[in-house]
Amino acid sequence: MPRDTLNRDQIIRAAVEVLDTEGVEGLNMRRLGARLNSAATAMYWHVKSKDDLVVLAADHVWGEIELPDPAAIGWRAAAAALALGAHAMAGRHLWLVSAMSTHLVYGPGKARYDDRCLAVYEAAGFSGPDADQAAATVLMFVIGAVQGEAAESAWRARLRRGGADEQQRFHETIERIGEIAQGFPRLRARTMPSVEETRTLPDESTFAFGLHIILDGLEARLAEAGSPYPK
Known part of the structure; x- marks a missing residue:
C-alpha cells in the first residue's frame, strides 16, 4: 500500500490487530507495514513513533464502549x-x-x-x-x-x-x-x-x-x- 494511500486511522486499526495477537512487545513498524502491504518507513509519515502508536491504539479501543x-x-x-x-x-x-x-x-x-x-x-x-x-x-x-x-x-x-x-x-x-x-x-x-x-x-x-x-x-x-x- 503506497504511502499516499495510507491514513492514520488505517494504521491505528492495523496496530490494534497486531497488539491483539502479539502484545506491546510484538508491535513494530516492520510487522505493521507487512500487514498493510507498505514499507515500514511509511508509518512514520502518520505517527511519530511506536510509543505514539501504542497510545493512539489504546485510546482507540476505549471508544468501543x-x-x-x-x-x-x-x-x-x-x-x-x-x-x-x-x-x-x-x-x-x-x-x-x-x-x-x-x-x-x-x-x-x-x-x-x-x-x-x-x-x-x-x-x-x-x-x-x-x-x-x-x-x-x-x-x-x-x-x-x-x-x-x-x-x-x-x-x-x-x-x-x-x-x-x-x-x-x-x-x-x-x-x-x-x-x-x-x-x-x-x-x-x-x-x-x-x-x-x-x-x-x-x-x-x-x-x-x-x-x-x-x-x-x-x-x-x-x-x-x-x-x-x-x-
Whole structure:
C-alpha cells in the first residue's frame, strides 16, 4: 500500500490487530507495514513513533464502549454498564493493561469514557473530587480484574516470539502452581483445577460479585448523612 494511500486511522486499526495477537512487545513498524502491504518507513509519515502508536491504539479501543444514559436507567445501572463495558473491552484487548502501565494513555476515546463516568456519579449525588474518587475506584477494580489474563497473554506472546513450546510451558507452570499450593492448608483443601479448566481471569460471576459489592459501598456512602464520606 503506497504511502499516499495510507491514513492514520488505517494504521491505528492495523496496530490494534497486531497488539491483539502479539502484545506491546510484538508491535513494530516492520510487522505493521507487512500487514498493510507498505514499507515500514511509511508509518512514520502518520505517527511519530511506536510509543505514539501504542497510545493512539489504546485510546482507540476505549471508544468501543457503549455509554449508558443515567437519566434513562438510573445511576447504579449506568455505573454497572460502564464497568462491564470496560471489562469486556479490556478482555478483548489484553495488551491494554500492559500499555497503561508504561504509557500515559489519553485521548478522545478515554476522555469520552471518563466524562460519562463522572456524569453517572454526579447523577448519583457525588460532587467534585468525590465523583472523581468514585469513578477511579470502580475503574481500578476493572483493571485489576483483567490483570491476570493480561499477564498470561503477554507471557504466552513472549514464549511464541522466543520459539518456546507455549502449551507445554503452560502445563508445566500450572503443575508447579499445584505443587506450591500443597504447602498451604487452605489452598491444599481446595480442589486444584485441571490445566484445561484453569483461567487466570475471574469468571463473570466473580466480577459481577465484586462490582456489586463496590456499588453497594458507594451507595452506602451516599446514604450516610447525605454525604459520600462519613463524618
